[in-house]
Amino acid sequence: MKISEATRTYFAKDVYSIWKSRVSKAEESITVYSPYFDRLLISLLGNAQLRNENITIVTELNPASLLEMPNQLRALKNALSNGIIVLSTPRLHAKVLLTDDKFVAIGSQNFTSYARKSKECTVIPAATMTGSSFVDTLIRWREDATSVDEDFVDMLLSKISRHIRRHKKLLEETEAEFDELLKNHEEEKQNALLRRLEELERQSHIRMSQGVVYASIEHISGEWDYYDSLIADHEYDLTRWVVKKPGGNTEPYRFSRLAMYPMIIAETGRMGFARIGKTRITYIRKSLNWSNRRLQVGDYSLGVSITFPVTDTKKRNIVVRLTHPYLGSCEAAFLFTGDAFRLIRKHYFKGNSYWNEQHEAFVKELDAGFFGDLDSIASFFRRFFTSFTYKELGLDNKNVRDYLKGLHFRLTVIQFQGNPVLVIKKQW
Structure with missing residues (x-):
């Protein structure tokens, strides 16, 4: 029997409520x-x-599964005590609800509380699958499976508890060591970024005469509101730096x-656009939409918007969206x-379906003429990660505290593709 695409529904979420509906509507059997x-x-x-005698659970009863899921034995005992048929078949990995031997729900989700909170995928055909080779195979698995005896389950519950306790302790110890290794690994990645930025700071030609700026978070009581601001120590002017020349001299x-x-924040890699005042930084933009600059790729003129992620910023800290009025868009992470601007991933979105064929040409042009060209990527950073005045693009709230966790910070400037980039590092 051929099932059309229209009769299938796909889920990437918990499907317990659909299982419940199918179970309540079953008229002859549930497996x-x-x-x-x-x-x-x-x-x-x-x-x-x-x-209950018309309900069957087909599982795989083996030592490994019992150690991993010790509660399964108690659930199995409960099912048998209530007259539900329990069968065991080797190497079972399927997760299927079969009702009346014709309706199915197929997916990765186990029938456990843990699975309800996991990332699962399920397919639920709306049409009957009676007579299909798929259902015939499920029925054959059920017929060939071995009956599970309640007395044997009682024996397992009484005899293997000590093994389960030992396994639980070993698992806890392994999880603790895993967490410690992961913590150390993340710290090393953070330290690697810090070391890289520190080296770039030493190489930077732009600096204060004293080398760095120190600043503190202060709470400001305004006439109409209260907010936090990053305020430079009194001897610094955030707008006045010097450039070190090859001969050792400096110029403003x-x-x-x-x-x-x-x-960029040194500890996390999180980025933004900071508004530089003479003595303070109070506003940091989390995103911007360039209204007065477009990216030209071949014959395509594209709108550009930039967003700075809040989490997982050591994996990607900039998301760029390139948009064509009707061919679609591309989101690139x-x-x-500090010393590299590297593409992590990209995803295309179609525009109007009328332009599907042209969309393919659009994708090829961007892949070859922009993402595949290192010079184009470098030019993009130079043009779209330069300074701008807030009046052009709007102004965020006074949000410096959203970015900076701590009280005292060190500020330096590095350069990438000719653009100055402010580096903020927490001192305490």
Whole structure:
């Protein structure tokens, strides 16, 4: 029997409510195939309108599964005590709900409480699958499976408890060591970014005469509101820096007062555009939509918007969206590390379906003429990660505290593709 695409529904979420509906509507039989289950399955089957002798659980009863899911034995005992048929078949990995031997729900989700909170995928055909080779195979698995005896389950419950306790302790010890190794690994990645930025700071030609700026978070009581601001120590002017020349001499380097400049937080890699005042930074933009600059790729003129992620910023700290009025758009994630601007991934979105064929040409042009060209990527950073005044693009709230956790910070400037980038590092 061929099932059309229109009769299938796909889920990337918990499907317990759909299982419950299918179970309650079953008229002749219910069969659950799952290598792992717990009391959640018993609760689910309690919604059936059938007698329990018409309900079957097909699982794999083996030592490994019992150690991994010790609650499964208790759930299995509960099912058998209530007259539900329990069968065991070797190497079962399927997770299927079969009702009346014709309706199915197929997916990765086990019939456990843990699985309800996991990332699962399920397919649920709306049409009957009676007579299909798929259902015939499920029925054959059920017929060939071995009956599970309640007395044997009682024996397992009494005899292997000590093994389960030992396994639980070993698992806890392994999880603790895993967490410690992961913590150390993340710290090393953070330290690697810090070391990279520190080296770039030493190489930077832009600096204060004293080398760095120190600043503190202060709470400001305004006439109409209260907010936090990063205020430089009294001897510093955030707009006045110097450039070190090859011969050792210096000349003034000015930041435009009240303009936005790209910044990176050394500890996390999180980025933003900070508004530089003479004595303070109060505003940091989390995103911007370039209204007065477009990216030209071949014959395509594209709108550009930039967002700075809040989490997982060591994996990607910049998300760029390139948009064509009707051919679609591309969302690309980049990682900026101070000395590199690297593409991590990209995803295309179609525009109007009328332009599907042209969309393919659009994708090929961007892949070859932009993402595949290192010079184009470098030019993009130079053009779209330069300074701008907030009046052009709007102004965020006074949000410096959203970015900076701590009280005292060190500020330096590095350069990438000719653009100054402010580096903020927490001192305490």
